[in-house]
Amino acid sequence: MNAPDPNAGERDLDALRRAQRAHEPSMEEILASIRSIIADDREAAPPRPEPVRPTAAPAGPQIVYSNDAATPTRPVYEPPARAEAVPAPVEPAAPKVVWTQPAVDPAALAPPPEPATAEEPLVSAETNQVVSAAFDTLSASLALQGAELAENMTREILRPMLKAWLDEHLPSLVERLVRAEIQRVARGGR
DSSP states (O other): OOOOOTHHHHHHHHHHHHHHHSSSSSHHHHHHHHHHHHHHHHHHHHOOOOOOOOOOSSSEEEEEOOOSSOOOOOEEEOOOOOOOOOOOOOOOOOOOOOOOOOOOOOOHSOOOHHHHHHHHOOOOHHHHHHHHHHHHHHHHHHHHHEEOOOOHHHHHHHHHHHHHHHHHEEEEEEEEHHHHHHHHTTTOOO
């Protein structure tokens, strides 16, 4: 008895993929197919027929049934009415445009008369003061927030630079100051 081949499934799958690729159309074949479909659509498109306008009367004889309760229901023959010929719509000719200078009324050119009284403000003086105070408060709070924002941004920018400078220079500064203080104490001068 033979042991099953673990690669047999992969080989079968690979063979199936190659077979599928062999049957796939190329880009040129796809484009040629699209072009032929478009060309067939253009050739097969029938010319548009003239629209049929309905006439007032039907074309053939008509049978009308009486629904009168006194008369038994029976068909009544009515001859077809004459169909009137409907003329084809006629496209109107393009209108002729003539530009002329319109007559101007001198009174229309005169400026409008000034009102005799001065216009009153839309709001009272008290309302105007309250609104102005509210806007001043808003402006002050925005200015304060802007100052705080600038200060916070400056701290964020300067903090890494200050840390790097202190890491580099602080040990030597402290050592030099401690040495100077030790020498001053050692000499006896306070």
